[in-house]
Amino acid sequence: MEDLLFEIQLAMPQVVLGVINGAFYALLSLGLAVIFGMLNVINFAHGAQFTLGAFVAWMLLSWLGVGYWPALILAPLIVGAIGVAMERTMIARLYRIDHLYGLLLTFGCALVIEGLLRNSFGSSGQRYAPPREFAALDLELGDFFLPGYRVWVLIAASTVCLATWLIIEKTKVGSYLRAATERPQLVQAFGINVPLMMTLTYGAGVALAAFAGVLAAPIYSVSPAMGANFIITVFAVVVIGGMGSIAGSIVTGFMLGLIQGITEVFWPEASQTVVFVIMAVVLLTRPAGLFGRA
Amino acid sequence: MSLDRRSIIKGAVGAATLPALGGLPYRSARAQAANTIRIGVLNDQSGLYRDISGPGSTHAVQMAVRESGITQRGINVEVVQADHQNRPDVGSTVARQWYDQNGIDVIVDVPTSSVALAVSTITREKNKLFINSGAATSDLTGSACSPNTIHWTYDTYMLAKGTGGAMVAAGGRTWFFITADYAFGHALERDTTAFVNAAGGRVLGGVRTPFPGTTDFSSFLQQAQRSRANVIGLANAGGDTINSIKQAAEFRITRGGTKLAGLLVFVTDVHSLGLEVAQGLVVTESFYWDLNDRTRAFTQRLGATPGNLRPSMVQAGCYSGVLHYLKAVADMGVAAAKASGAEAANRMKAMPTSDDAFGEGTVRPDGRKVHPAYLFEVKTPAESRGAWDYYKLVSTIPANEAFRPITEGGCSLVRS
Numbered sequence A: 001m002e003d004l005l006f007e008i009q010l011a012m013p014q015v016v017l018g019v020i021n022g023a024f025y026a027l028l029s030l031g032l033a034v035i036f037g038m039l040n041v042i043n044f045a046h047g048a049q050f051t052l053g054a055f056v057a058w059m060l061l062s063w064l065g066v067g068y069w070p071a072l073i074l075a076p077l078i079v080g081a082i083g084v085a086m087e088r089t090m091i092a093r094l095y096r097i098d099h100l101y102g103l104l105l106t107f108g109c110a111l112v113i114e115g116l117l118r119n120s121f122g123s124s125g126q127r128y129a130p131p132r133e134f135a136a137l138d139l140e141l142g143d144f145f146l147p148g149y150r151v152w153v154l155i156a157a158s159t160v161c162l163a164t165w166l167i168i169e170k171t172k173v174g175s176y177l178r179a180a181t182e183r184p185q186l187v188q189a190f191g192i193n194v195p196l197m198m199t200l201t202y203g204a205g206v207a208l209a210a211f212a213g214v215l216a217a218p219i220y221s222v223s224p225a226m227g228a229n230f231i232i233t234v235f236a237v238v239v240i241g242g243m244g245s246i247a248g249s250i251v252t253g254f255m256l257g258l259i260q261g262i263t264e265v266f267w268p269e270a271s272q273t274v275v276f277v278i279m280a281v282v283l284l285t286r287p288a289g290l291f292g293r294a
Numbered sequence B: 001m002s003l004d005r006r007s008i009i010k011g012a013v014g015a016a017t018l019p020a021l022g023g024l025p026y027r028s029a030r031a032q033a034a035n036t037i038r039i040g041v042l043n044d045q046s047g048l049y050r051d052i053s054g055p056g057s058t059h060a061v062q063m064a065v066r067e068s069g070i071t072q073r074g075i076n077v078e079v080v081q082a083d084h085q086n087r088p089d090v091g092s093t094v095a096r097q098w099y100d101q102n103g104i105d106v107i108v109d110v111p112t113s114s115v116a117l118a119v120s121t122i123t124r125e126k127n128k129l130f131i132n133s134g135a136a137t138s139d140l141t142g143s144a145c146s147p148n149t150i151h152w153t154y155d156t157y158m159l160a161k162g163t164g165g166a167m168v169a170a171g172g173r174t175w176f177f178i179t180a181d182y183a184f185g186h187a188l189e190r191d192t193t194a195f196v197n198a199a200g201g202r203v204l205g206g207v208r209t210p211f212p213g214t215t216d217f218s219s220f221l222q223q224a225q226r227s228r229a230n231v232i233g234l235a236n237a238g239g240d241t242i243n244s245i246k247q248a249a250e251f252r253i254t255r256g257g258t259k260l261a262g263l264l265v266f267v268t269d270v271h272s273l274g275l276e277v278a279q280g281l282v283v284t285e286s287f288y289w290d291l292n293d294r295t296r297a298f299t300q301r302l303g304a305t306p307g308n309l310r311p312s313m314v315q316a317g318c319y320s321g322v323l324h325y326l327k328a329v330a331d332m333g334v335a336a337a338k339a340s341g342a343e344a345a346n347r348m349k350a351m352p353t354s355d356d357a358f359g360e361g362t363v364r365p366d367g368r369k370v371h372p373a374y375l376f377e378v379k380t381p382a383e384s385r386g387a388w389d390y391y392k393l394v395s396t397i398p399a400n401e402a403f404r405p406i407t408e409g410g411c412s413l414v415r416s
Helices: A002-039 A046-064 A068-089 A099-121 A132-137 A148-170 A172-182 A184-189 A194-216 A226-241 A246-266 A273-285 B005-020 B054-068 B088-101 B113-126 B156-169 B183-198 B218-226 B238-250 B267-273 B293-302 B313-332 B334-339 B341-350
Strands: A139-141 A144-146 B036-043 B076-083 B106-109 B129-132 B149-151 B174-180 B202-209 B231-235 B259-262 B282-285 B353-355 B359-363 B373-378 B391-397
Touching (some): A002 A046, A046 A226, A068 A194, A144 A148, A148 A172, A184 A194, A194 A226, A226 A246, B054 B106, B088 B113, B113 B183, B156 B183, B156 B231, B156 B259, B174 B218, B183 B202, B202 B218, B238 B259, B238 B267, B259 B282, B313 B341, B341 B359
Antiparallel strands (some): A139 A144, B282 B373, B353 B359
């Protein structure tokens, strides 16, 4: 019994760290789910847009002296605007043809974005110091030290996830969105500008990725590959949660972060693989995903 | 809309394998001029080792060609480059194509140990020459040594002896490893463990972190801290090392007196981390741009490498290796050098090396280039006097001690 208690004590910090990492999965998979649910586009550029968010925050700070807090708003707006431009000029042309073209196009965009960043800034990454004010949130629990910034990440990501869910599920705009997903022609007939809604939805999904990128900038090295490291796991999260399910992607994101955190203690070598094992099991037993409707 | 999950998975798999298909080098097959030496720089042009090797290595090789004065002797030199994407399959394909179709005589650089071992095998098969600068594994001059391969700049033994030895000497008796879970990480952990044990220290444990793809090391760092080891050994490289060190600072892992040992840290990594985070780290390198007048002169002649970075030891090694090779070519004649890579290697082993980047040195019969290694400590922000002023010299490990004794590597080329 004491052994078990000891083990649990050991695992507690890992659970906390896992959930915080899960916050990134949740934010990213939420954006993917929003875009997929509305546009039926598998946005492979999502990782690159996350990277772009971090880089824009870095540029704002090192070129213009704009700090973290404004960047948290500005970077998603800027990257979201880039997303809107991408949707208008390229992605909108692909709605009528096979969705794999959308996947290929966005994947190509991701390679171009990452290549441009690599060419301009190299591969080692830039530094972005966490704002000092978070020291007030630092938590010390015996041996375990939890930086205040990580606490903030958890708060910010959860709030944004919850707000997005509320907007989509509980507001009038959200109901238009959901209706347009199921019957675009009918919704258009009611006088709602569906193409504009799609553009803005893509922009919003991209902005979510960029927001996650700004949150990540002080923790990870701001490098061109930072998004690519995340994106494959995030796609697995989306598949496990159920394609296009908003709540599913949020819950699954946090849950997988947690599972990964625990795996990192008991079998570190498998901590990346575990996500894909879960994906395989879910696909075999619940092909529509944990929260999807078959 | 009929988008199903299966096609998403298919798409994801397709996307993941796509980069392997692009980026192969090509050159129009021209008639082979008998007096043209063709050098292929094969390295990481797009991933985490781009800044330590990448286009900067090609830049350094081109300078070696200019400074060798070989064109004045009527010998032409062509330099081509390609991206191996850190994948043995891609690296092997390029190497074969270069040797079979493009008339390449020598392949240079090749970071990533697994790719380097593959290219070494192919080079031997084709009797060409392989001057490795970027890879770390000491097996290249040990169990996997080859008469056609010269390992130029550093290896896991040198790193383990330098950084590992210094940490133990400074009182780091107990160790915990955070190891990248692939050939290079294992080799570095193995070589460092040997030094720790030999010095009377003890390894308390370790974690193997998935490679590539691990971005958050906080959990592993917590485990390391809980082991109460004096030293956390980072047997990883590039982005993994940067993230580990950055997050160790974030989680204040070292506040209880635990020390971090970055076993493979390049000057570009320190540049990326910033002195605020990297200060106090002990690193082992065989070249530092600001080491002495000769290295400063070398760096000035080289100018800014692509990305506006100072040269890494890997890039300096490409310069030094190619310069020495071209001296050997001038000495033995183009025809003989092209005819047999092993003969060219033998000639390089017979001649002492000398250049501004590494000073004087030799190439051993097992293919190991030997020169001094340097133990540096990363400066504090207050100590740094300007851009790229990052290291202060702690000690110099003489050439005859910096690398594994030739009889201990198990290389078949060495007659006992």
